[in-house]
Amino acid sequence: MAEKTREQYLETKELLRRFFSRLELELRRILPQIIAILAAFLAGAIVLLLTGYSPIEAYGALMRGAFGDAFGVGQTFTQATPIIFTALAFLFAFKSGLFNIGAEGQLLVGGFAAALVGISFDGLPSFVHVPMALLAGALAGGLWGFIPAILKAKLGAHEVITTMMLSYVAFYVTGYLVNYPYKAPGWVSQTPPIAPSAELPRILQPTQLSASILIAVILVGLTHYTLQKTTFGYEVRAIGLNPAAAESGGISITRGMILALVISGAMAGLGGAGEVMGVHRRFIEGFSPGYGWDGLAVALVGGLNPVGVLLAAVLFGALRSGGMVMTRVTGVPLDIVSILQALVILFVAAPMLIRYLLKRGGFKWLSS
Amino acid sequence: MVELLDVITVGLFTAALRMTTPIAFASLGGIFSERVGIINIGLEGMMLISAFAGVAATYFSGNPWLGVLAAVLVGGLLGLFHALLTVKFVGNQIVSGTGINIFALGFTAYMSQVLWGSRGASESVQGLEVVSIPLLKDIPIIGDIIGTHTPLVYLMLIITVLSYVVLFKTPIGLRIRAVGEHPAAADTAGIDVFKTKYLCVMVSGMLAGLGGAFLSLGHLSLFAWGMTGGRGFIAMAAMIFGNWMPFGAFGASFLFGFADALQMRLQALGLLPPQIILTIPYILTVAVLAGVVRKAIPPSNYKPYVKE
Numbered sequence: 015m016a017e018k019t020r021e022q023y024l025e026t027k028e029l030l031r032r033f034f035s036r037l038e039l040e041l042r043r044i045l046p047q048i049i050a051i052l053a054a055f056l057a058g059a060i061v062l063l064l065t066g067y068s069p070i071e072a073y074g075a076l077m078r079g080a081f082g083d084a085f086g087v088g089q090t091f092t093q094a095t096p097i098i099f100t101a102l103a104f105l106f107a108f109k110s111g112l113f114n115i116g117a118e119g120q121l122l123v124g125g126f127a128a129a130l131v132g133i134s135f136d137g138l139p140s141f142v143h144v145p146m147a148l149l150a151g152a153l154a155g156g157l158w159g160f161i162p163a164i165l166k167a168k169l170g171a172h173e174v175i176t177t178m179m180l181s182y183v184a185f186y187v188t189g190y191l192v193n194y195p196y197k198a199p200g201w202v203s204q205t206p207p208i209a210p211s212a213e214l215p216r217i218l219q220p221t222q223l224s225a226s227i228l229i230a231v232i233l234v235g236l237t238h239y240t241l242q243k244t245t246f247g248y249e250v251r252a253i254g255l256n257p258a259a260a261e262s263g264g265i266s267i268t269r270g271m272i273l274a275l276v277i278s279g280a281m282a283g284l285g286g287a288g289e290v291m292g293v294h295r296r297f298i299e300g301f302s303p304g305y306g307w308d309g310l311a312v313a314l315v316g317g318l319n320p321v322g323v324l325l326a327a328v329l330f331g332a333l334r335s336g337g338m339v340m341t342r343v344t345g346v347p348l349d350i351v352s353i354l355q356a357l358v359i360l361f362v363a364a365p366m367l368i369r370y371l372l373k374r375g376g377f378k379w380l381s382s
Numbered sequence: 383m384v385e386l387l388d389v390i391t392v393g394l395f396t397a398a399l400r401m402t403t404p405i406a407f408a409s410l411g412g413i414f415s416e417r418v419g420i421i422n423i424g425l426e427g428m429m430l431i432s433a434f435a436g437v438a439a440t441y442f443s444g445n446p447w448l449g450v451l452a453a454v455l456v457g458g459l460l461g462l463f464h465a466l467l468t469v470k471f472v473g474n475q476i477v478s479g480t481g482i483n484i485f486a487l488g489f490t491a492y493m494s495q496v497l498w499g500s501r502g503a504s505e506s507v508q509g510l511e512v513v514s515i516p517l518l519k520d521i522p523i524i525g526d527i528i529g530t531h532t533p534l535v536y537l538m539l540i541i542t543v544l545s546y547v548v549l550f551k552t553p554i555g556l557r558i559r560a561v562g563e564h565p566a567a568a569d570t571a572g573i574d575v576f577k578t579k580y581l582c583v584m585v586s587g588m589l590a591g592l593g594g595a596f597l598s599l600g601h602l603s604l605f606a607w608g609m610t611g612g613r614g615f616i617a618m619a620a621m622i623f624g625n626w627m628p629f630g631a632f633g634a635s636f637l638f639g640f641a642d643a644l645q646m647r648l649q650a651l652g653l654l655p656p657q658i659i660l661t662i663p664y665i666l667t668v669a670v671l672a673g674v675v676r677k678a679i680p681p682s683n684y685k686p687y688v689k690e
Contacts, residue, residue: 061489061492065492065493065496066496113476113480115480161668162668165668165671165672169671169672169673171668171671171672172618172622172671174423174476174615175615175618175619175622175667175668175671176668176671176672178612178615179612179615179616179619179664179665179667179668180664180668182611182612182661182664183661183664183665183668186657186658186660186661186664187657187658187661189657190655190657190658193655193657194655307484310480310484311484314477347491347492347495347496347501349487349488349489349491349492349495349501350488350492351488352484352485352487352488352489352491352492353485353488353489353492355484355488356481356482356483356484356485356486356488356489357481357485359477359480359481359484360467360478360481360482360485362477363467363473363474363477363478363481364467364468364471364472364473364474364478365471365473366470366471366472366473367466367467367471367473370471
């Protein structure tokens, strides 16, 4: 009997040991990201102090706004939703070695296309209308990704510049459409509301959280599966890691790049459709406060892996939802959120900087 | 159609040269950076923060030239930062540049609210005065186009020539290009690769800073949210179109500056909705990039240099 207890004890101990060593390993892996986030908040605190605000009050209000009550949490997830889409968009293109910094524009055209389908049909059953509008969003976003993709693959035009330029074009073209041909009567630059049959259901009233987040989570799984378990995903990653080797291995770089960027754009477009169909129920000019850029930051902070994206998106969603509360309560300009976001990106850009800072700061044991 | 033709006037070319200035400054900045193997996608953000710094310094000092100085210093600092991140800490160049761009947009909007209580625009400040070049201004047509401008326009023309001379006619230029093309060989030849990279990326930031100063102090006399409007990216396209050569970059910048001036004229005419006209420079940029590349071979080896 004693023998058995001892055996059980040893077994448990071994399990715990393994658990903690695994935990340590995982923590060490994401440590640079965590430190980058902390460093960004620290630097942001300095900006707040220098401009006469209390970082404790500002961050306190931000956290309370984002997580303080059920409504705040709901809004945090609402804000995280489009960011998951744009982060996956950045990630997918990045895996093939392309920088899609135009997710903002792809999101806008996707949102507009969905709104167009939403207002153009009436009396369709939801199970037809909703997928149609989503598909329109994905197609429009995909088209917006296809242009830089084909220019890159066939002509070598640098996608960083073209995706950015097309973002401006998307901004102005949707701006034109919503101010002229599709403007609803009234002062606001917005389309008429979409038909109820095209609406994505709200799943956590009274917050604006919609079923779009479910699509986002499914897309996270799909992205992970595609990249890790399919031949196409393998090809995409091979092109990203070493295009020359991939090509001599019989992979078509042209095809892989084009598809990756089209899928990337389609994901951002789907995110825009989700916003229009779930949150606003119409296309409103300027509805995106910069979800495209959030996505870029989130993809990087999430360690360029789909599951990490999910976690990081919640953090950035919290910055957006809590940020609004912070601005209302403390008067700190909302743009501090963009500053924090940029600082995170800059710190994540150079993991060696973090290691260097840790060493200098006497945290040598952490920096190995 | 008659109205459209009426747009093509001497004044349009004068405006084109004006709008060429910020793009050309940034484009030259791009060349200095890329010639040592560092992509500077952060030109946009460097211009924007410099535009802000220029107005802020002018606002407090009352002297726009101190504003220009502040803009150049801030640009140089950001360049140094980009170089530190990408050279010393071997960070990803595109990610670092994008970080700088997002930082610029957020920081200037934040500070604009702190200083002036408005996110959209600053208070007006004393801008740079225009000067007329004697004799030059009296030549018909040409005098109208290049005879009277703010001094930064002339500085841009001078720096274009100077950049060419420095990069291609001096030993310093040879060293710069060697560092970009073959860092290991340059190192063996006794050139301080890292120092050269730092200096050139700082120069890149300073030139972008001049571009930013022109936008805010030479053009509008105030800071407005996101006032660079993608000109940093357009400048990169001009650099590529100009084959990483100063005169080429200037020529390409003029094309984009012309599109910008045309866009403004067309808006004033009100024939088309402004949103449609505003897309012209961006579509032109994409078209130009699509048209020239393949032929455009970057002059540098962009891999981070690690000393053996």
